[in-house]
Amino acid sequence: MSKRYLGVFILLLLSFTNYLNAQETSFDKGKKYILGGIEVTGVKGYNEQTVITYTGLRTGQEITVPGEQISEVISKLWGLNLFSDINVYKTKIEGNKIFLELNVTELPTLSDVKITGIKKKKIDDIEKDADLKKGKKVTESYISNTRNYLVNKYKKEGYLNTKVNINTIPDTSEVNAVKMVVGIDKGEKVKIKDISFNGNEKLSEKKLRSAMKNTKEKMVLRFWKKSKFIPEDFDADLVSIVDAYKEKGYRDARITRDSILYNDDSTIDIQIDLEEGDKYYFGEIDFVGNAAYTDEQLSRVLGLKKGDVYNGVLFDKRIADQTKPDGQDITNLYQNNGYLFSQINPVEVSAKNDTIDFEVRIIEGKLAYFENVTVTGNDKTNDHVIYRELRTKPGQLYSKDNVVRTIRELGQLGYFDPESIAPEILDPNPQNGTVGINYAVAEKGSSQIELQGGYGGGGFIGTLGLSFNNFSIRNIFNKEAYKPVPMGDGQRLSLRLQASRFFQTYSFSFVEPWMGGKKPVQFSTSINRTLQFRYNPRTGDADKDQRFVITGATVGLAKRLNWPDNYFQLSHALSFQHYDLQNYQTSLFNFPNGYSNNLAYTIALSRNNTSVNPIFPMAGSEFSISLKLTAPYSLFNNIDYANLGDDPDYQTVGPNNEIIPDAEKIDQEKYKWLEFYKVKFSGNWYTNLFAKLVMKTGMEFGFLGAYNQDRGVIPFERFFLGGDGLGNYTLDGRENIQLRGYPNQSLSGNDGSTVYNKFSLEMRYPITLKPTASIYALSFLEGGASYDNLESYNPFDLKRSAGLGVRIFMPAFGLLGIDFGYGFDPIPGQIEPSGWQTHFIIGQQF
Incomplete structure (x- = not known):
C-alpha cells in the first residue's frame, strides 16, 4: 500500500474511532429521560438532600435535557441568594435514564x-x-x-x-x-465658605442666598441651619434660585454653570453663573373644557389676571399646590367635589414681546364615589371607634378635603402614630366612577403612668397617676380582656393619688367621647376628695385634729357642631364642691369650723383645627371661651349683706361687753353658697415658617366677678400667675397660670387675682417625632400680669420673660419638660429683676 493510501486509511480509522467515542458520551439534545439520580457537589453549610429538596426534582420523574425544567431549577436556586455559582452536569446515561451532578458554590x-x-x-x-x-x-x-x-x-x-x-x-x-x-x-467636615453669583443684576446676592434653604455659608451665629454641602439639597436649591426669578417675572432665568472650589482650610466655595432674561407679564388666561365651574369661579381661585407680573411659582401653586394637601387651588376645587379623575393642565399658548398667554385645559372626567373604605393596622382599637371618626363613607362622593380631615381626626385620637397615617387609593375606576381607600395606621401606647416624687409644702410629696386613654368599660368584667386592662373602645379613665404628711388628694374621672355610640356627644364625669391637715409649728408635724376637707363632683356634656363649621364644640358642665373646715384656721374664711358649697354651671365654646399631630401641631389654631357661673342667690334670699353686721343673729359680745359684728357668722353666711361668675378666653395659633420650624402665638384672659358687690368677690376660684403653672395641691379651686421666668404664683397676691392676661410666642423645632418618644426644642417670649379688679386692669403693663426649653412626650409617661426662663421685671415688692428661673413641666398640655 502506498504511503498516500496509508495516510487516508489512518484518517478514516481515527474518524471512526472518534465517532464511536462520541456515541458513548453524548446524548440526544431535547430528549426525554427518566431521572436516575442527582449528586450535589460543592456544598459546605448545607447537606445534599436539602439542596435537592430546593430543586424540586425527584428520582424517577421524566425530564427533558436540556429543557425548561433544568432552567427552572437553576433560576429557583439563584433566587435563594445562597450561592455564587450553579452548574448542572450529566454524569452518565443508562438507556433512558440520566444521572445529573449539581455543582454549587455557596456564598459565605x-x-x-x-x-x-x-x-x-x-x-x-x-x-x-x-x-x-x-x-x-x-x-x-x-x-x-x-x-x-x-x-x-x-x-x-x-x-x-x-x-x-x-x-x-x-x-x-x-x-x-x-x-x-x-x-x-470621614475626614474633616467640609463647610461652605462663600457662595457667589455671576450675571445677577435683577436680584441681589442676599436674595439669592436666602432662596437657598438648605445650602448656607459658614456663619458663627447661625445655629438653626448648619453650613454643610449635600449634593441632593444643593440641586434642590438651584431649582429654588430659578423659582425666585420666576416669582419676579423672569421666566427665562436659568443657571448656566455651577462649580465647587476646594480650599486649603477644608472649606469650599460655590460659584453660580446665571442668565436672568427679560421680565414677563401675564396676558390672557383662558379656561378650556370646564363645565362644572364657570370661568369666573375658576379665575377667582386662580387669583391672577391679565397685566400681573408673571409669577410661575404662584401660577403652578394656584393650579395644584404640591406643598399643601388642603391648598386653595383649582385641582383641589375639583377633587373636593368628587372629580377625582379630573386633569388640569396649564399650557403656554403665546409669548409675544413681554406678555404670555395661557390656556388652562381641563378634563373633568366622571364623578367618583367611594366604593370601599377600610382601615388596617389597628390591633387594639376596635373598628367602630375608628370608623365613627372617618369623614369618608362608602357611597359618598369623593372629597380630598374629607380624606385630609380623616387623617387629622385619626391623628387627634392619640391612639396612632400621627406621622405614619397613610391613605391609599384603591382600584380607581374612571369608567364606573368608583374608588376605594384604605387608611393604614400604626398603633402606639395610649395609656400613661405618672409616678413622681418631690419636696414641697413642708415635706415629701408623692404622686401616682394612671390614665387609660383607650379604655373599654363594657369589658370591665371580661377576664380575657385584661391585657393588662380592657382596651379598644376609645374611652378615657384616670385615677390619681397625691399625698404627703400634710395632705391627701384622690381623684377619678371617666370620659365617653361618643355617648350612645351614634353621635359625637362626649359625656364626662369626675369625683375628687382632698384632705388638708394643719401644720403644727411645735412638733413640725401634721395636726390631724385640724383638717380642711373638699369633696367634689362634675358631670359634663360636649357636642360637636356643624356651624359655624364642624371644628367647633359646645360643652356644658355642672360641678359641685363642698368645703368643710374642722377646727382649721385659714385666711380663706374667718371661721375655723363651718362649710361652704360651690354649685356652678360652665358653658364653653371651643374650636380646634390644628394639624394631625396633637403633640406637635404644625398648622391651624385652637381657642376656647367659657363662662362659669353660679345661681345669683343674693337676688332672692332677702339678705342685706351690706348691713349684715347690724343683724343681731350675726353679732357677738366684744372683750369689753360691747356688741360687735360676728365675723365668723358673717363669713359663714356669705360663703355658705358661693356666688360668682368667671369668664375665660384662650387662643393659640400655629404657623409653619419653613421645614418643621413652627411659631406658636397665644393669648389668655380671665376675669372673676361678683353679682352683688356687698357680698364681694369670693376668695375661691382665683388666678395665681407665675412659674410653671403646675397645680400641685390646691384647695380653693384656684387656677395656676404659667408665666416662666418668675417663681410659682409670685405675680399675684396671697389671695390671688380676679383679672389676668397673658401673651406668648414660642418657636418650636422637633428633634424626633417617633412613636416611642416625641422630642422638640423651643424658645419663648412671654408677658402677663394679674390685677385685683377691672379698674386697675392694664393689658400693656406686663411682666416679661424669655428663655429656652425642651419637651419630651412618651406614651407611657406623658409630657415631660424643662424650661430656663429669664424674668426681665421685678417680682411685686422687689426692685431687682426676677432673673433666671428653672421650671420643670410634668403632664401639662402641649
Whole structure:
C-alpha cells in the first residue's frame, strides 16, 4: 500500500474511532429521560438532600435535557441568594435514564463585624441601619451597597471626603463564614465658605442666598441651619434660585454653570453663573373644557389676571399646590367635589414681546364615589371607634378635603402614630366612577403612668397617676380582656393619688367621647376628695385634729357642631364642691369650723383645627371661651349683706361687753353658697415658617366677678400667675397660670387675682417625632400680669420673660419638660429683676 493510501486509511480509522467515542458520551439534545439520580457537589453549610429538596426534582420523574425544567431549577436556586455559582452536569446515561451532578458554590456567611473610625456609641446604629448582622450572605453587591450607604450617610452630614474600606477575612472557626472589617475615614467636615453669583443684576446676592434653604455659608451665629454641602439639597436649591426669578417675572432665568472650589482650610466655595432674561407679564388666561365651574369661579381661585407680573411659582401653586394637601387651588376645587379623575393642565399658548398667554385645559372626567373604605393596622382599637371618626363613607362622593380631615381626626385620637397615617387609593375606576381607600395606621401606647416624687409644702410629696386613654368599660368584667386592662373602645379613665404628711388628694374621672355610640356627644364625669391637715409649728408635724376637707363632683356634656363649621364644640358642665373646715384656721374664711358649697354651671365654646399631630401641631389654631357661673342667690334670699353686721343673729359680745359684728357668722353666711361668675378666653395659633420650624402665638384672659358687690368677690376660684403653672395641691379651686421666668404664683397676691392676661410666642423645632418618644426644642417670649379688679386692669403693663426649653412626650409617661426662663421685671415688692428661673413641666398640655 502506498504511503498516500496509508495516510487516508489512518484518517478514516481515527474518524471512526472518534465517532464511536462520541456515541458513548453524548446524548440526544431535547430528549426525554427518566431521572436516575442527582449528586450535589460543592456544598459546605448545607447537606445534599436539602439542596435537592430546593430543586424540586425527584428520582424517577421524566425530564427533558436540556429543557425548561433544568432552567427552572437553576433560576429557583439563584433566587435563594445562597450561592455564587450553579452548574448542572450529566454524569452518565443508562438507556433512558440520566444521572445529573449539581455543582454549587455557596456564598459565605457573615459571622462577625468590626467597625473602625467612628465612636463606639455610634457602632450599634451603623450596624442596624446598614443591616450588618450575623448570618447575612456576603456578596459583592452586599459589600458595594454597604460601602455606598456609609459614604452617602456621611456626605449628608457634611463629610464630603468620606472613604469606606471593607475587607472580608475567612473565619476558620465556622463553616463557610467570613469576618468583615469596615474602616470608615470621614475626614474633616467640609463647610461652605462663600457662595457667589455671576450675571445677577435683577436680584441681589442676599436674595439669592436666602432662596437657598438648605445650602448656607459658614456663619458663627447661625445655629438653626448648619453650613454643610449635600449634593441632593444643593440641586434642590438651584431649582429654588430659578423659582425666585420666576416669582419676579423672569421666566427665562436659568443657571448656566455651577462649580465647587476646594480650599486649603477644608472649606469650599460655590460659584453660580446665571442668565436672568427679560421680565414677563401675564396676558390672557383662558379656561378650556370646564363645565362644572364657570370661568369666573375658576379665575377667582386662580387669583391672577391679565397685566400681573408673571409669577410661575404662584401660577403652578394656584393650579395644584404640591406643598399643601388642603391648598386653595383649582385641582383641589375639583377633587373636593368628587372629580377625582379630573386633569388640569396649564399650557403656554403665546409669548409675544413681554406678555404670555395661557390656556388652562381641563378634563373633568366622571364623578367618583367611594366604593370601599377600610382601615388596617389597628390591633387594639376596635373598628367602630375608628370608623365613627372617618369623614369618608362608602357611597359618598369623593372629597380630598374629607380624606385630609380623616387623617387629622385619626391623628387627634392619640391612639396612632400621627406621622405614619397613610391613605391609599384603591382600584380607581374612571369608567364606573368608583374608588376605594384604605387608611393604614400604626398603633402606639395610649395609656400613661405618672409616678413622681418631690419636696414641697413642708415635706415629701408623692404622686401616682394612671390614665387609660383607650379604655373599654363594657369589658370591665371580661377576664380575657385584661391585657393588662380592657382596651379598644376609645374611652378615657384616670385615677390619681397625691399625698404627703400634710395632705391627701384622690381623684377619678371617666370620659365617653361618643355617648350612645351614634353621635359625637362626649359625656364626662369626675369625683375628687382632698384632705388638708394643719401644720403644727411645735412638733413640725401634721395636726390631724385640724383638717380642711373638699369633696367634689362634675358631670359634663360636649357636642360637636356643624356651624359655624364642624371644628367647633359646645360643652356644658355642672360641678359641685363642698368645703368643710374642722377646727382649721385659714385666711380663706374667718371661721375655723363651718362649710361652704360651690354649685356652678360652665358653658364653653371651643374650636380646634390644628394639624394631625396633637403633640406637635404644625398648622391651624385652637381657642376656647367659657363662662362659669353660679345661681345669683343674693337676688332672692332677702339678705342685706351690706348691713349684715347690724343683724343681731350675726353679732357677738366684744372683750369689753360691747356688741360687735360676728365675723365668723358673717363669713359663714356669705360663703355658705358661693356666688360668682368667671369668664375665660384662650387662643393659640400655629404657623409653619419653613421645614418643621413652627411659631406658636397665644393669648389668655380671665376675669372673676361678683353679682352683688356687698357680698364681694369670693376668695375661691382665683388666678395665681407665675412659674410653671403646675397645680400641685390646691384647695380653693384656684387656677395656676404659667408665666416662666418668675417663681410659682409670685405675680399675684396671697389671695390671688380676679383679672389676668397673658401673651406668648414660642418657636418650636422637633428633634424626633417617633412613636416611642416625641422630642422638640423651643424658645419663648412671654408677658402677663394679674390685677385685683377691672379698674386697675392694664393689658400693656406686663411682666416679661424669655428663655429656652425642651419637651419630651412618651406614651407611657406623658409630657415631660424643662424650661430656663429669664424674668426681665421685678417680682411685686422687689426692685431687682426676677432673673433666671428653672421650671420643670410634668403632664401639662402641649
